[in-house]
Amino acid sequence: MDSDYYSSSKMCWGTLGTVRPFSNFHPDRDAIAIQAALEKKDATTLTNIFTNRNNAQRQVIVQTFEELTKKDLAIAIKKATSGDLEDLLLELLMPPLQYEARRLQQAMAGLGTDEETLLEMLCTRSGKKLQEISAAYTQVYKKDLEKELKAETSGDFAKLVIALLNKESVPAGVQRDIGTLSASLNAKKADADPWIEILTSRDLSHLEKVLMGLEVETEQTVEQAVEKHFSGDVKLGLSILVQCIQAPYVYLAKRLTTMKAPIVQGIMISHCEEDLLYIRVAFKKLTGTSLYTALQSKFKGEYLQALLAICRSED
Template identity: 70%
Template sequence: MCWGTLGTVRPFANFHSDLDAMEIQKALEMKDAGTLVRILTNRTNTQRQEIAKAFEEMTHKDLAAALKKALSGELEVLLLELLMPPLQYEAYRLQQAMVGIGTDEETLLEILCTHSGMELQEISVAYKEIYKKDLDKELKGETSGDFYKLLVALLNKDEVPGGVRRDIEALSATLNVKKAEAGPWIDILTSRDSDHLNKVLMGLELDIGQMVDQALEKKFSGDIRLGLKVLVECIQSPECYLAKRLTATKTPILQGIMVSHSEEDLLCIRTAYLKLTGTSLYTALQKQFKGDHLQALLAICRSED
């Protein structure tokens, strides 16, 4: 993506990968974190890949490995994340959400609900190349039941035509029984385009006389309730969902959202954050972080609202 879209990171004018690589080499020798931050946060991912290539040709060393050696802590993690190509980065975030004890269900949902079917196919390919495992099988090992069915349906999104009224009636019917079925929700919400689904959700709210998320809260429980509620939020306003996620979240998740969306729609997320909290994201970052790590996050955020 480039400037003129809704991203905050734009192509650096008068870009020369070899000059950047030379400056980075000197900064690594001097352990000058400020220079590393200035360069790597002010280049697009495509430009960063060119810098990494130029650095390797110049030094016969891997830039990511050199950063690991020179840095530590949260700044090291953030700059390494900025170096990952977008598809690899999303695959990495999915893997991190499943690795170790426990599963970060909401990060899985965030990624699967905010990418298109085509993007998710490419992320699945990247996941297989990096981790030598099928993403859908990994999801099956971490989740179960209706929640697993929802994640796999999201992973394999494929738009099929449907009638708005028919879809409204199908979803409404699940709410009029004692034990609601998740199947129709999964089938419909993962197989229609966003305009269609927004009409369905608005029509459903008129039919049932309450907000969809309130109905889901009453009728479902556990992971499937979380999954359907996040999916509905992302259909209605992905930027509002992501802004809300930024308000009460841990550093890895905040960084994940900012890096993932820096060249796509971080401006929209910033606007939603301001509306939601009354504080700009730029100001909020200054209250939570410090030092070179803060400067890197501010550079990605780009400016005050």
């Protein structure tokens, strides 16, 4: 699966994920097996069930487990497991929108803001999906996501983050957008406003043409232009946004090369039912090593086995 395949693929939603619906699904059997595994602290069985059912099936298991045992499955998992494995199993139990909301909340929690995780999510999700995540955020945390983002950011970076959260597709001319962006680079100090406005309010095919035309116009890559003319958080934000417009799977693969547990776990859970196969291909092209092999060089034990189960196979 190369870049041409990415653009030409007509495959149905979900077939590019590594975790798919389990064909012989019996939630009552799973609930009973989980109950026995929890009593024995059998992480292998827990991992096997959770990573071989898609999220919709896991939600049925949660409900069935509670009906059969009168216990909360998440609480039971906390008692039976610990560390990274506990976190991963609990996150697999969360409905997708709530999980995405949690990732955003964690990126803003504590001292300092995890700008890269915020940008990863805001740049790789559609405007419609982000509005759904925003609604889930309000439901879970009783706070407005846009207000939270404004409180955690400032200046041009704040403008970019809010524009990404509210991104929409507005018709415009390709040549006009190229001219506007090129002109902004000729000023003594580059103005971020037209970049933010254009890159967050056009459809993907339009933006791809704009960025290609801008590279011809300025005789440099767009990333080089951003690096040269901007600074601080807005430079980081525009750079990541450009990468996600041009090659989102390559950007996500680069994130995975850090091999930091929160990043790896976040991306793999978020994308395992959507397009993790594409990310695996990009990772192999980028590093020369499969994601499956790379995980084994960094992680250990039951947590590694869970990650490998989500990754699924060698490339």
